[in-house]
Amino acid sequence: MSELSSNIPSLAPDGQRRNRSLILEHRGLSTDAIMAGLARTGAVCILLMLAALIIVLAITAWPAITTFGWKFLVGTQWRPNELPLIDAAGNIVYEDGEMVMSPPVFGALPVIYGTIVSSILAIGFAVPLSFGAALFLVRLCPKKLIGGISFLVEFLAAVPSIAYGMWGLFVLAPFLQRYVEPTLKSGLSWIPGVNAWLFVQTSTRTGESITSELPLTGRDMFCGGLVLAIMILPIITAISRDVLKSVPRAQIEGTLALGSTWWQSSFEMLRYSRSALFGAVMLGLARAAGETMAITMVIGNNNQINKSLFAPAQTMSSLLANEFAEASSEIHRAALTEVALILLLMSLIFNVVARRLVVGSNANTAAAH
Amino acid sequence: MTRPQLQPKINMSTDAQPTHAISDSAASGGDPRQFNRLQAIARGQAVPIETHSAIAGEQPVISVDHFNLFYGSKQALFDVSMDIPRGKVTSLIGPSGCGKSTLIRSVNRLNDLIDNVNITGSMRYRDVDIYGKLVNVIELRKSLGMVFQKPNPFPMSIFENVVYPLRIEGIRNRSKLEEICEKSLRGAALWDEVKDRLDENALGMSGGQQQRLCIARAVAADPEVLLMDEPCSALDPIATSKIEDLIQELKGEYSILIVTHNMQQASRASDYTAFMYLGRLIEYGPTIDVFTNPHLKETEDYITGRFG
């Protein structure tokens, strides 16, 4: 015990606590180490989650990857069941008295096509609306209304996707079927080429191509694109609004000083933040591609490529939703998992690139959610 | 065991320049005023510290010895050596960026929180090198209480703020907590103002009250030294004078090291003053001497407002 403190009268609250030992006694695992360890566990957990996702999917899809190779990506036939093998003449092949079965064939091109086209449709509908709303919120909206409108737009995002699916299934699809698509058909089919593109279907039976009129059910690519568009409106609007809000005033004031109209300066804002806005569009694209429930209910569940937008189709996510629970065989599940892997990689790449573009422009508040 | 006496620290190396010379203008051989320290600093030379001999008569509570501090590769403190007297108020003055905040934060090792900080030299408290390997930093900080520039009470009740250090020690007995809380608040001259509203949120108090609460909180930990980093700079003059009175009452019981950019405050409130510039300790002595009869021209220039 040091003599240093002995002469000082202690008016302090406690006096005795001053004479603390300053030397570290090894007490084993300190609370600090435990806390740091726990926190690190949480962080590592997140890394493991991504790793597990990719690794487990890859391992499960491996049989399909090795069996089909590149053909998986370009094949158009998706047949999970075995069929009797038919020779060129159209007869069933027998061998040793038994029918020869051709193994299941899985080609993912129809669903890749479905995902890409429906997402592009969605972007096509949503981006003008979103950019317009973003410009409105940033430049035209009365200050009092901004919060309320933003909240409503973000509420659109919080609505669960089956809600949109049900609405699409019971309201939008019948509406399209009864009113919109027949009107479009009668209005546009006189234009040469449009009829052959949009309103006919070709089916191949026993080697022959039969062209017939496309039945309009309302549950098709067009409806899917519309529903997806509604779902990605909030995210593109929110990010675009933040991006436009962060355009430096100097940019706008510069253009206004030269006597520009409102549109000219707004266009300048859009042009200035074009890479971040492109990122916003990509995030919307990623969201549209990954969306499942809404699209499953309105896409029509037809796993074929059809050039018409009014034909039923299938996306990667709707394929998984429809078939995975009842997948019959190991190879079927492997093929489905390979589709999931493609979907995952597609959305990861879009997300990563999009975030780079948006974060690079300091407008990353909405993108973080 | 004899009390450690302040030894004149004469540099035994063959380096011609003494880095810590205790001098009194009459006693030393050469006139310290002849050496232009500002030019020397600009040239990157080491600069001798002008420490008044009166310091040697005091018992030190903290001894700083050839202390250097680096933020990465940028050096912030250059060879600082000083002994902080026990039971007195020592103020650190100097222009912005002279390193006084860095120095005071080094005493309770608060700079450990910043990445990439390196130090050489030593600081001793109670015969232990503060930066030694075996030091329990937690216990060290309990003995070196700190009050910050901007009052920072926790978003808790006044009571919980004051007893926070006690809870750290594991004291849970309600009556003991209340007893020490009252003592600490009285010690900070705050008790009468808040005794009826101890459960109210501390953030509802005025700035001056919040700062006195922070002092009460620091005192409740039963430290030996109070480190104050510009405690009044965010406060109005009335609150400032209350705290200066408080500092006078606290000294003796506590050793106080206070950083201030307000020279009037330094001359009013402290017993000893250290003048720092560009990370170096320039002159150190009794406040009266430093302000009325500084040994160095640089000090005189600063005090009379010619720079900084």
Next chain:
Amino acid sequence: MSAARKRISPAYQNYLNTKSTVFKGLCIAFTAAILAVLAFVTFYLLQKGFTHISLSFFTELPIPPGMENAPGGMKNALIGTIILIALAGVVGIPLGMLAGIYLSEYSSNSWLGAPTRFISDVLTGVPSIVVGILGYELLVAPISANISYWMQFTWLTRKLLHLFPNGTFNGYAGAAALAFIMIPIVARTTEEMLRLVPHSYREASIALGATKARTILKVVVPAATGSLVTGIMLSIARIAGETAPLLFTALGSRLLTLDPANPFPSLTVQVFTYATGPFKEEQELAWAGMLILIGLVFILNLVVRLTIHSMQRNKLARA
């Protein structure tokens, strides 16, 4: 942009002005269109939902169509969703908060910080159906020969192999998939809310001799409690509305099940099954379920907004 003022003919200026007005109008129209869509969809859903909701929705179990009192209610699905959220929360909230604490308090001097933050953000964009497949593979599928081979190698995974149900659809798998979605959201919101706590609190606590652990647990986290809770509520609102990850993990059930080791009902899957099924009474009940779901999500989001709003107002009042 050239500083020289070009001489613009009045006719051209007219054109520019008209064009500007047209686009201005378009922006207003587009915003109105978005709000109109929202209003239309919401009102339709609400109207349909209110038409078909009744007390029996909450008190009855599903009854097969054709029998008396069909279709019954969705009591089992409501309870099922609550249990699934609770299970997911038990795992997801602590892990997410720990990760968030790491990112906020410990990541500055570690290489682990930036990748964790980045991957967290990336994980929030993973399609939820893919998460469902992961849940299926890990906790539902009879462990395939491939994976079980690799799992022999560590003690932990060997134990897991014996412990977890596999072979049947079960509620644990569903809860795990929901937790997977929850963790990155909780982690990022926790990090952001903790970063908002002023650094001066941490300094004061450390200067008083508190350990970093105590500082985090007794000062920083309590200072951010309100906002942390809102982050958790947001994540709950998100997983309450998820259907895809449950489709082939918990699968769904028409029975009142309390044991998550079996196929487990949930409100979202039940609504989906009824809506896409052929029975009109069940479709009507699906609308009622949809109403409850939307109501739940709306209330959670509203509470979050109001909490944030009042906290901001408190901060302004104190400053």
